[in-house]
């Protein structure tokens with residue numbers, strides 16, 4: 434057994450301790466240890482964004498960080514963003530605009546877009562074309578079904594009508 | 598992934614001289630550990646040692662080694678004084694990765710040579726002395742400048758190409774104290790030891806990168822890649838060009854995707870200085886840059902591509918509108 438100090442961190446408001454094998458990625462911890470299976474494994478190598486979660490307010494790929502590295506962190510997964518009876522504005526907009534087909538990439542898309550809204554409020558820059566910038570800002574999330582145009586429509590609606 | 602012990606450093610002194618492998622964002626190291634290309638026995642997590650601020654440094658800036666790529670690109674001082682750096686970072690990876698990727702880790706990222714990451718292939722970088730399956734193989738992302746018979750890999754990053762054009766300096770802490778290494782000299786050519794990507798010695802830690810005063814001039818980063826976003830550079834050009842009375846008064850250039858390091862050739866800038874911009878001048882600069890260039894089949898296209906990309910960047914930077922003619 435390999436040694437590591439324990440890690441204590443918060444997932445969707447509840448506190449957890451991790452003291453297992455240091456090889457456990459945050460993604461595998463969420464799915465196997467907490468059974469929070471909303472977060473998906475696409476590539477396991479930072480290439481697809483299906484595993485996107487929000488750590489301390491920032492979107493990250495949970496496949497490329499270890500559970501033991503989360504000590505003191507606050508993590509939000511898709512399960513913490515909304516529930517079937519209390520959908521977030523982005524979740525409602527994804528449904529309205531058909532922002533998915535198979536749905537596999539969707540939790541990652543919505544976590545990513547949720548953090549993106551904050552990045553926009555913070556004035557973070559992007560190198561996308563000014564009138565078409567959301568595509569660049571969402572480029573870390575691939576969709577094999579190609580629901581891209583509807584995903585962008587859903588996000589744009591939430592950005593333009595924050596109260597909707 | 599092979600097993601390893603994991604520890605958290607609480608300050609820089611824990612990391613200096615450590616025999617453990619440092620982990621910062623983990624976006625490159627964990628990727629390679631999953632493939633068992635990297636097999637460290639001990640990981641030392643340096644995310645809690647500070648060094649995560651950008652501060653003024655003389656007339657320039659000091660970027661801490663643990664500043665994330667996202668924070669660096671968004672910093673107003675960087676965007677105003679060094680837009681080239683902000684744009685180069687934003688042209689790389691994805692928002693998620695940039696939230697984790699750090700200044701130090703980005704500098705140390707390893708090549709994307711497909712044989713390096715395939716354990717079934719011979720690779721002098723991964724296993725010194727075993728050979729190089731890239732030579733004679735699929736070479737689309739390989740080097741055209743500065744390669745050796747032992748390795749034709751490229752340094753894949755964008756941030757360091759901008760830092761090379763800006764003449765940044767890497768601060769390194771080691772068991773014997775601090776040393777400063779210009780970014781232009783931080784990465785190595787493969788020569789007869791491709792296993793070493795850069796000049797870091799065992800036990801050394803990158804603490805920051807300093808930037809000189811921004812100086813005058815237009816800053817451009819142009820990255821050419823196989824898709825519009827979220828892809829490594831085939832070639833990239835970082836340029837700072839200043840014009841005074843219709844003549845080129847400053848020309849700092851660096852090139853990505855073409856060598857084992859961000860490529861900086863002082864002669865290319867020098868031939869531009871004091872000259873009026875013209876297609877003939879730009880052609881001359883590109884020919885000088887590519888004098889010793891050598892393709893390996895799959896990457897032959899990079900030679901004309903870099904020639905044209907440099908021409909386009911110089912045309913834009915000098916305010917010209919003429920279409921650059923090869």
Ligand SMILES: Cc1cc2nc3c(=O)[nH]c(=O)nc-3n(C[C@H](O)[C@H](O)[C@H](O)COP(=O)(O)OP(=O)(O)OC[C@H]3O[C@@H](n4cnc5c(N)ncnc54)[C@H](O)[C@@H]3O)c2cc1C
Pocket residue numbers: 478479480618619620621622623624625626627628662663688689690691694697698699700701702703704705706753754755756797801802803804827828829830
């Ligand atoms: C899908 C994908 C696409 C990408 N696309 C791009 C791209 O287009 N352009 C681009 O530039 N990059 C790209 N990247 C690479 C990314 O930028 C790097 O993975 C990242 O910058 C590495 O930083 P890190 O902090 O995560 O490093 P880590 O993975 O933590 O570390 C990398 C190496 O640096 C060492 N290290 C870290 N910090 C220090 C320090 N302070 N002192 C000494 N050594 C240190 C570690 O020991 C390790 O060897 C991409 C990555 C992925 C996965």
Ligand code: SF4
Pocket residue numbers: 708710711712713719720721722723728729730731732747748749750791
């Ligand atoms: S080019 Fe370099 S990294 Fe690629 S297989 Fe050859 S030795 Fe290895």
Ligand code: FES
Pocket residue numbers: 473474475476477478479480481482483484485494495496497
């Ligand atoms: S599973 Fe993490 S990016 Fe694909």
Ligand code: FES
Pocket residue numbers: 532533534535536537538539575576577578579580
């Ligand atoms: S909805 Fe199927 S992958 Fe995006």
